Amino acid sequence: MGAASVPLPQQQVETLYTNHHGWLQGWLRFRLGDAADAADLAHDTFVRLITRPRCFESSQEARSYLRTIASGLCIDLWRHREIERAWLETLAARPEAYAPSAEDQTAVLQALYEIDAMLRHLPPKAARAFVLAVACGMTHQEVARELDVSSRMVGHYLTQAMLHCMRLEARNLAQAGATIP
Numbered sequence: 001m002g003a004a005s006v007p008l009p010q011q012q013v014e015t016l017y018t019n020h021h022g023w024l025q026g027w028l029r030f031r032l033g034d035a036a037d038a039a040d041l042a043h044d045t046f047v048r049l050i051t052r053p054r055c056f057e058s059s060q061e062a063r064s065y066l067r068t069i070a071s072g073l074c075i076d077l078w079r080h081r082e083i084e085r086a087w088l089e090t091l092a093a094r095p096e097a098y099a100p101s102a103e104d105q106t107a108v109l110q111a112l113y114e115i116d117a118m119l120r121h122l123p124p125k126a127a128r129a130f131v132l133a134v135a136c137g138m139t140h141q142e143v144a145r146e147l148d149v150s151s152r153m154v155g156h157y158l159t160q161a162m163l164h165c166m167r168l169e170a171r172n173l174a175q176a177g178a179t180i181p
Contacts, residue, residue, distance in 0.1 A: 012055070016062055017046055025068050031074060041077065045070045060068055083112050118168055125149070129157035 008129040021042060022102040029039035048069050087109055091099060100108065125147055132143045135155070140151045140158075147154070 005082075013046075013050060013053075016049065016056075019059065020063060020066055021046065024070060027067065028074070032077075037077065041070055041073045041094055044073055075170060079116060080113060083116060084109060108119065118165060122164055123157075126157040126160045129154050130161035133158055 025038050025042040028041050032038050032041070037149060045066055049066070054065060055120060056065065061094050066085050087105075090174070091105070118147045119130065122130070132146055138146070139156045144151045145156045147157075149157075
């Protein structure tokens with residue numbers, strides 16, 4: 001039958017936590033090689049379970065679901081660390097006098113995380129075309145040569161990416177309770 005999206009009573013969440021938290025944290029510690037990261041991601045996995053409740057027919061099904069959620073969180077952690085590493089390398093290459101404030105650095109990292117999340121939801125060529133055109137300032141013709149497609153196809157990719165950006169912005173505004181003028 002499989003998992004269903006129905007609210008879990010607090011007792012069931014507690015039982016799942018009691019029965020699987022130690023196992024999950026051990027699995028994450030083995031995968032990540034770091035006890036603190038494992039503890040954080042195990043916690044985040046159960047927070048996800050609470051915010052997106054599921055009922056399970058077996059212990060094995062519960063563990064499979066928890067492992068799937070935790071794997072996604074591991075990928076997010078690694079991706080964020082790669083973004084941070086690239087940002088720190090960029091900062092290190094700049095003269096100290098031009099270093100942004102700590103607040104600006106945090107804002108840039110947050111923007112980079114959001115851009116990464118947006119790009120991950122696009123087809124690879126559309127994401128690459130967007131980065132080449134917007135971030136690198138390449139012309140449609142230059143992007144077309146780089147991707148080995150026509151300039152018209154580059155236009156299609158960029159339209160696809162911009163439409164995706166607008167949808168994300170509309171969703172973010174709706175979640176924030178703002179109205180679109």
